[in-house]
Amino acid sequence: MSTNKAEPKDKAAFSSLIPIFQFIKPYKWVVFSALVALLVTAGVNLSLGQGVKFVIDHGFIAGSQEQLKQAVLVLIGLISLLAVGTFSRFYLMSWIGERVSNDIRKAVFDRIVTLHPSYFEENRSGELMSRLTTDTTLLQSIIGSSFSMALRSALMLVGGLIMLLVTNLKLTLVVVACVPLVLVPMLVFGKKVRKLASSSQDAIADISTYAGEIIQNIKVVQSYSHEQQEQSAFALETEKAFNVAKSRIKQRSFLIAAVIFLTFSAISAMLWVGGSDVLAGTMTGGELGAFVFYAIMVAMSVATVAEVYGELQRAAGAAARLLELLAVESKIQNPEIPQDDELHATTSNSAISLEGISFNYPSRPDVSALNNISLNIETGKTVAIVGPSGAGKTTLFELLQRFYDPASGAIKFHNINIKQLSLNTLRNKMGMVAQNPILFSSDVMHNIRYGNPSASDEQVYTAAKHAHADEFIKQLPQGYNSFLGEQGVRLSGGQKQRIVLARAILKDPEILLLDEATSALDAQSEHHVQAALEHLMQNRTTLIIAHRLATVKHADMIVVMENGEIKATGTHQQLMASNPLYQKLCELQFNLD
Numbered sequence: 001m002s003t004n005k006a007e008p009k010d011k012a013a014f015s016s017l018i019p020i021f022q023f024i025k026p027y028k029w030v031v032f033s034a035l036v037a038l039l040v041t042a043g044v045n046l047s048l049g050q051g052v053k054f055v056i057d058h059g060f061i062a063g064s065q066e067q068l069k070q071a072v073l074v075l076i077g078l079i080s081l082l083a084v085g086t087f088s089r090f091y092l093m094s095w096i097g098e099r100v101s102n103d104i105r106k107a108v109f110d111r112i113v114t115l116h117p118s119y120f121e122e123n124r125s126g127e128l129m130s131r132l133t134t135d136t137t138l139l140q141s142i143i144g145s146s147f148s149m150a151l152r153s154a155l156m157l158v159g160g161l162i163m164l165l166v167t168n169l170k171l172t173l174v175v176v177a178c179v180p181l182v183l184v185p186m187l188v189f190g191k192k193v194r195k196l197a198s199s200s201q202d203a204i205a206d207i208s209t210y211a212g213e214i215i216q217n218i219k220v221v222q223s224y225s226h227e228q229q230e231q232s233a234f235a236l237e238t239e240k241a242f243n244v245a246k247s248r249i250k251q252r253s254f255l256i257a258a259v260i261f262l263t264f265s266a267i268s269a270m271l272w273v274g275g276s277d278v279l280a281g282t283m284t285g286g287e288l289g290a291f292v293f294y295a296i297m298v299a300m301s302v303a304t305v306a307e308v309y310g311e312l313q314r315a316a317g318a319a320a321r322l323l324e325l326l327a328v329e330s331k332i333q334n335p336e337i338p339q340d341d342e343l344h345a346t347t348s349n350s351a352i353s354l355e356g357i358s359f360n361y362p363s364r365p366d367v368s369a370l371n372n373i374s375l376n377i378e379t380g381k382t383v384a385i386v387g388p389s390g391a392g393k394t395t396l397f398e399l400l401q402r403f404y405d406p407a408s409g410a411i412k413f414h415n416i417n418i419k420q421l422s423l424n425t426l427r428n429k430m431g432m433v434a435q436n437p438i439l440f441s442s443d444v445m446h447n448i449r450y451g452n453p454s455a456s457d458e459q460v461y462t463a464a465k466h467a468h469a470d471e472f473i474k475q476l477p478q479g480y481n482s483f484l485g486e487q488g489v490r491l492s493g494g495q496k497q498r499i500v501l502a503r504a505i506l507k508d509p510e511i512l513l514l515d516e517a518t519s520a521l522d523a524q525s526e527h528h529v530q531a532a533l534e535h536l537m538q539n540r541t542t543l544i545i546a547h548r549l550a551t552v553k554h555a556d557m558i559v560v561m562e563n564g565e566i567k568a569t570g571t572h573q574q575l576m577a578s579n580p581l582y583q584k585l586c587e588l589q590f591n592l593d
Contacts, residue, residue, distance in 0.1 A: 019323055020100075023104055027100070030092055031096060034088070034148070035151075037085050037088035038089050038148070041082055041086050044082040045297065046156070047078055048075070097145060101143065104136050104322060109132060111325060116330045117398070118363065121361075125209070131325055134318075135319075138315060139319060150308040152304075153300075154301070156298070156300075157298055160294045163294045164298065168283065170277075171273060171274050174273055175270055181262045199248075203240055203244045206240070210233070210237050214234070267292070267295045267299055271292065332404070332405060335421070335422070342416060343414055348415045350412070350415060352400065352412070352543075353415070354375040354409070355412065357373040357406045359395060369395045369564050370395055371563075371565050373564075375566060377557075380541055381557065382555045383541075383556065384543075384545075384546055384555035384559065385545050386546060386549060386559070387560055387567075391561040391563065393545045393561055394515055394545065397432065397513050397515055397545065400418075400543075401513075402419075413426065413429070428507075430510070430513060431508075431513065433497075433533075437496040437497045438500070439484055439487055439491075439496055441486045443478070444473050444499065445480045447499055448464060448499060448502045448503050451502075457480075460480070460502075463502040463503075466502070466505050467501040467502035467535075469502050472495055472498075473499075501529065501533065502532075504536060511541050512540050513543050514544045514546075516546065555572070558575055558582070560582045560585075567579065
């Protein structure tokens, strides 16, 4: 579970919504146009009350057919203007809501893809996806619809009260006296709604995370016949979310019902007082009709504000979660003044040098992953890194790509500290081929071209041929345009690896990082991948992590690691003669083979 869930304090209920206005600011002219339409519709709405008064006093009561006709025509004109203004207001505010929610979604995603990897060790991907989708959709609803309704209702409330005062002071005092009674439930139930809204969003994130994990590992679920257990577990998760939502809906329903009951009770009291005045002759029927019209308008505005108030409570939680994510700073930052130009000008024989590197993963601060590692790798050489699981081999690769920074020591690339290089420059110089190939839910062309987005189709075909992938790609239903499914599910392990190798060949990196690139493959696939690797390794510095020691016998240097430390370096023959750990690894490997 994430520890970073936003639960805004009561006193700051809506303060989290204020920064959202920075996303609205670029569209100020659209907002201005929407506000003009809002003012026009509010003015027309308020004028309708006087139209009602005119129809009653000069049409019905005066008994004039001509005046009744004129009054009705004026009323129809006002209603037409109201319809046009309402269309403009609704369209423009909805446009702003969609536009701003897209901008927020983009800003959140832009921040997510630049965050340091350790952030994703501490925060679940399902919860981040919930923020990216559910929370931004909720804000879109608030900005595009609820906010517009709140503004309109606020204007109608103020304007309606003014018109009530103008129409009849005595009856207005009756209505105003009831306002505190309406505000009390808004404050009481609103606080509960806000807390439940935050819990509801968290529950939805839990559901998304759970479902995503099960779907992603569906073969494991089915191979262990755990369908029913997962169905039951998911049902429990959804039930938890439903119970939280039910409590939230219940509180909102109480809020709306209480406001409507109290406001219309006030109108009923006003009708009794006003009706008595009409019967006594101190007030005309038109005045009472207009007053009732404005009173209902005020009541509906209060009810709408109460309903929107509940929505804003939810939005406050969503905004806090999104802004919290936007405020996260990556622990891996570009240098203020990158030394990229110096890198391009250097002709150093030392490709990579590690100087006293020590490192602990942020999620495991008490366990040393690397301890005082020092190593020099010459340009153009092939270096193999071997050792038991947990020795720190993969960690070394992650530090080289600067996914993490060491706690002490320095990593230099051509004698320049990698912290002084821009992340793009450093990572573009390196190509990683992992044990478990990562493919995107797209076609073959996209997955290979990921190594170099500007590459031509011919360059993609050439890279695929060098990766021994062209033959099987052409046999796919749509060839290079064949959709591979989620994580390349439609391909075998060897085929996936060759697609990834084609991607690395297309990138043409200066430093090649191979992490167990052939360990999970059958003999035939390994033959193809090994042939592709030999092509890829030509004329470039290569670091290989390998458990299959037979594949690294001919490396220029072999580095033996254990418990985060370098135990020995040398060629295969040297280490066989001098290092017991390497001898043991070889003995186990070759006996198993």
